[in-house]
């Protein structure tokens with residue numbers, strides 16, 4: 001073994017990153033190519049802050065690893081059984097091999113085994129976009145480990161082959177995924193419309209209606225929609241293209257009313273397409289529908305004296321599950337939290353902090369103690385007589401968050417999810 005090879009073998013080649021969740025305001029639903037994950041329509045999302053929701057992934061390459069292994073939330077997954085994991089690992093490894101063939105002084109990481117350990121700090125496969133943050137973290141970590149000279153756009157094309165919505169988690173802020181037209185997917189990538197700092201006043205309130213694994217996965221649900229819904233082609237052809245342009249304008253202008261109106265309409269149309277699928281797919285439940293009504297009532301409460309029109313102060317959106325994400329200006333969150341916690345009391349078995357923790361300091365201690373049992377701001381007290389209170393636990397958790405940045409590289413040794421032997425620090429059988 002040469003001196004250089006000895007040094008390379010002794011060195012630890014490892015990277016740890018976190019990546020964010022994104023929640024679409026114009027939904028991706030439908031593929032024109034299942035293998036390459038090419039969508040039938042463009043989409044647009046907001047990246048949520050990693051301070052509250054994220055995936056953390058450590059990847060290590062070593063000549064002592066006899067095969068690639070991956071642990072997700074402490075449980076080993078079979079990489080060879082997942083075409084999507086293989087897509088991302090193979091694509092990045094191939095690019096590394098090309099670099100090595102041009103520069104023989106590089107350590108031969110492409111020939112070594114990989115150990116990958118990943119953890120989501122929120123429920124997996126429950127309609128909270130875990131596949132998006134999961135594949136974005138994976139691709140971002142591999143690109144850094146292999147020192148690939150790839151732009152975020154290029155990385156987004158690889159993340160897309162893990163899960164479509166993952167391509168949007170490669171950026172922070174407001175992110176569009178252009179559908180593209182090429183058969184090989186070369187023009188189907190995401191790009192940033194505006195960074196998170198562009199609109200810091202925009203916040204999000206996630207109402208976790210269910211953290212159980214959902215019945216119909218996005219992947220299979222959207223294929224049935226493409227095959228059977230008669231409404232769906234109209235959505236792709238006549239509705240989404242105009243909405244994309246209007247939404248980009250609204251974001252650049254920080255025009256909340258337009259942003260909110262398109263967000264709600266697009267969520268509704270996506271769920272209408274699910275209902276128009278045959279057999280129909282139901283992602284929303286009674287609690288989801290009650291949240292929709294509550295937000296419309298909230299938006300109808302104040303009227304602009306100049307125009308005589310209601311002042312839109314909140315927007316709901318739902319992915320392939322019953323969980324609501326409510327986008328609103330930070331100033332509206334105090335009232336919204338009171339409404340949601342009052343009409344959806346916390347589960348009996350859950351401490352207040354685990355149900356809703358006041359991340360942004362909206363309430364005094366005594367106000368926080370009364371949350372859920374009362375609405376004490378005059379401005380929203382009138383709602384008490386208009387809606388019924390749900391049984392405890394219809395909403396399991398309420399998370400207040402903001403718009404955030406893209407994948408982050410963690411440099412401290414203590415962030416690693418692998419121990420010195422390259423095995424997960426925490427593992428379950």
Ligand SMILES: Nc1ncnc2c1ncn2[C@@H]1O[C@H](COP(=O)(O)OP(=O)(O)OP(=O)(O)O)[C@@H](O)[C@H]1O
Pocket residue numbers: 055072118119120123124125126127128129130131132133134135138165217218219319320321
């Ligand atoms: N950290 C991760 N690393 C790698 N793969 C992950 C990770 N987290 C989730 N996944 C993959 O994504 C799958 C879940 O995706 P799915 O689309 O069913 O749910 P979701 O992304 O949580 O919800 P939705 O996309 O509807 O918002 C998991 O079963 C797993 O295969």
Ligand SMILES: C[C@@](O)(CCOP(=O)(O)OP(=O)(O)O)CC(=O)O
Pocket residue numbers: 023024026027028029037043131162163164165166218219220318319320
């Ligand atoms: C409803 C959605 O959340 C659908 C997400 O679908 P996925 O990205 O999970 O599907 P695959 O590409 O098959 O992995 C809308 C959206 O995020 O745009």
